[in-house]
Amino acid sequence: MQRKETLYLKIAKIIEEQIQNETLLLGDKLPSIRSVQKLHNVSINTAKQAYLELESRSLIESRPKTGYYVSKTSQRKLALPSVTAIADAGKGKTPEDLISKVYDTIAKPDVTQFALGLPGRNFLPLAKLNKGVIKAIRSRSDSGTDLEPVQGSEHLRREIAKWSLVLEGKVTEDDLVITSGAMNAIYHALMAVTKPGDSVAIESPAYFGILQAxxxxxxxxxxxxxxxxxxxxLDALKKVLPAISACCFVTNFNNPMGFQMPDENKKELVRLITAYNVPLIEDDIYGNLYFGAERPKPCKFYDEAGLVLWAGSVSKTLAPGYRVGWIAPGQFKDKIIRQKLVQTVCNPSLYSDVIADFLEHGRYDHxxxxxxxxxxxxxxxxxxxxxxxxxxxxxxxxPKGGFMLWLELDKRICTEDLYDAAGAMNINFAPGRMFSQHDQYNNCMRLNYAMEWNDRAEEGLQKLGKLVKNSI
Amino acid sequence: MQRKETLYLKIAKIIEEQIQNETLLLGDKLPSIRSVQKLHNVSINTAKQAYLELESRSLIESRPKTGYYVSKTSQRKLALPSVTAIADAGKGKTPEDLISKVYDTIAKPDVTQFALGLPGRNFLPLAKLNKGVIKAIRSRSDSGTDLEPVQGSEHLRREIAKWSLVLEGKVTEDDLVITSGAMNAIYHALMAVTKPGDSVAIESPAYFGILQAxxxxxxxxxxxxxxxxxxxxLDALKKVLPAISACCFVTNFNNPMGFQMPDENKKELVRLITAYNVPLIEDDIYGNLYFGAERPKPCKFYDEAGLVLWAGSVSKTLAPGYRVGWIAPGQFKDKIIRQKLVQTVCNPSLYSDVIADFLEHGRYDHxxxxxxxxxxxxxxxxxxxxxxxxxxxxxxxxPKGGFMLWLELDKRICTEDLYDAAGAMNINFAPGRMFSQHDQYNNCMRLNYAMEWNDRAEEGLQKLGKLVKNSI
Incomplete structure (x- = not known):
């Protein structure tokens, strides 16, 4: 692995120099991956890794179906966040109060909301959803009072399976369980594959909902x-795999970092968890919000052993308040259905109809x-x-998709303190401390950019930037 | 306690003899409780207990605001079920498969459904609910896509608090948390007041959902x-109170037994749990389905220490499929709100509006x-x-209310075997084995009578009775 790593970095360095000394100019097309492979006599993966590295540094960009180009943002002013060495388990105060504080602002319309992972209303097809609800209520004879099957509406499960083209038919309606949003799916998944006291590998920074669950x-x-x-x-994961009971990752357009795990890494990840028989809970709620040419594959696609529990929802893309999510739990389906029966019995049926109809008639893809x-x-x-x-x-x-931006500020800045100062100006963001169990990311913040872009948003960022500058 | 018990039984026996030797005739009014108190020189509670005992044996009945009468059902043919001595923790197979089997029949319209705790459609105001949904969707500007506050819709909480007259203002909107049905409320409550390994006191037979949670x-x-x-x-409870972490009871129109715990017992129960500082989870979903003169008080009414977690829902009375429930968790409110944030974030908002509107305009009471x-x-x-x-x-x-009938059959009968035979005739009931963790109630069954009463129902019971007769 070490040698491979050095190789791709070496190739990346050569191309970086060509960009810097203007052998390659802004907008120039780069040689194809196959050419790089032949030129440097390396594997196709190494060539790809080299381009991914350059892309990660914003020096080049991929364009749908045509290839790689010297990036317009190769003049990108700001650096990428660092990979953080994980702190020792500290005794610092827990972030629960901070999380409650952030959620308490849900219903406050005067707050410029950069904090929560919710799309703004201007992103949502409200009129079509209204029509969908009225259609659904009129086409039911029970007004939605009947209980759905515990596993979830058959119609909805069928439409989700059909719509999940990215899985190429590997998930059928029978493999899916409907949940109250993806967070509920993850909670069920964690419960199904662990027992109290077990360890679960997560990303760092990690989505605070996963940490809390x-x-x-x-x-x-x-x-x-x-x-x-x-x-x-993956090397770090390999070391802990013998001691953990599950992994829980946001593989596509990660929350909060926005990365898309490369296919090679996903394949290797699935190979590893299969070798160690450790279930992987894959939170793929942002997967359809890609900036690139196509919807990235989830790890679930590479899963043969039924060890990947793949979770999705419409909460990030269509209707947060409907609380409609799902999970394809592989081996753990029966266990999750039983848990669901005990915890909530079933989901409200009306929304299942609305979402199934939206999927069925192509309105969701549109x-x-x-x-x-x-x-x-x-x-x-x-x-x-x-x-x-x-x-x-x-x-x-x-970010390669999704709607989260992660900022790493000057080490001297504490974003938890900043949060209150920003709150006084009716501006909200998610302080970095929420994204770890340890006392770290105190100089980081997460911003949600799925909001209406207007003067208010611009001013909000301007004020926030000023606040940061004045805090140093 | 022993002496008091003997006294009320003695008085009850005297009156029973008067009925049997026809000193008191069918329909005769009995002396008032105060007269009994004076006549026998006992406390008012002992006099009440005596009448309750007679009522429990169907010998007398109370009529709203007028008093007690010799019962028309004093000719009741069948005896009451027995109080069951609790079996030792056996190794018999668990009832999970049985429960799944019963729930699998939810969506089968050809099955005569005596099993599940669901009201039939003819009991539900479907047209009014339809109107309610359309009104709610039209009066929202977000089509229900916004997230509700984690604690639940303020409007709904306010209306529940106002409507809960039986609590005489002891529960306010601020005390309530909205849940995905009452089962979800009970799950949250159990989680909030215990840690794994703890013991919880329950009734026996017990609602299987509670057992599963x-x-x-x-x-x-x-x-x-x-x-x-x-x-x-209560004596048995007193003995275990030092060793348990919570109680979980269905105090009004118990599932499956249908009893209404007398007020005196409720007061004593609250006194006991307060003395031992043990939380009581009170499942009061049937409380409004009383046959008597008024809605019985829940234990919550007597709770001063915030130790009673009072759960309710509209699933048994209005709209099972909406999954709208609530809990007044006393001291444990913040803990439950945090759990809810992690597990489901919040409830779908549209149904909150529909139910709040139904409550607000008196449609629910009607x-x-x-x-x-x-x-x-x-x-x-x-x-x-x-x-x-x-x-x-x-x-x-x-039963004094609710919609469950509990039958205890000949000892030789196994209702789990009967279940399959009845299933072959498309008749469904809940086998007694589901209502205990121990290997007992095998000769019992629960029937739901909240269904349309028609020839099909009558025939269903006729066939079931025949099956029982043929099984001995």
């Missing part, structure tokens, strides 16, 4: 070093196309605004 | 002897009046049918 179930979180472009360090375009435009606006208003030593993630 | 959370169930008319044996009348008529039909078609040694519970 692990804690609530009496489990231990093992935070792994996580690269801002490739995701978890909506997602619009959503992705808006989202990418917003990302560029946010990136520009942060470059403009924040200090030059700000490090910024480079 | 206890098991899922790694807790131990302590089944207490339960009287078919008074509920749990509906409940109709529901209770139908239910009582059905109960009488079921009682008659069981008396007619089942063997004479069948014992039958005497």
């Amino acid at each position: 692990i804690k609530l179930l009496g489990l231990k979180a093992v935070e792994l070093p996580t690269h801002p472009v490739y995701g978890i360090d 909506h997602l196309r619009m959503f992705r375009n808006k989202l990418y435009a917003n990302y560029l606006q946010f990136q520009r605004a942060v470059e403009t208003y924040f200090p030059d030593n700000t490090k910024i993630s480079q | 206890i098991k899922l959370l790694g807790l131990k169930a302590v089944e207490l002897p339960t009287h078919p008319v008074y509920g749990i044996d 509906h409940l009046r109709m529901f209770r009348n139908k239910l009582y008529a059905n109960y009488l039909q079921f009682q008659r049918a069981v008396e007619t078609y089942f063997p004479d040694n069948t014992k039958i519970s005497q």
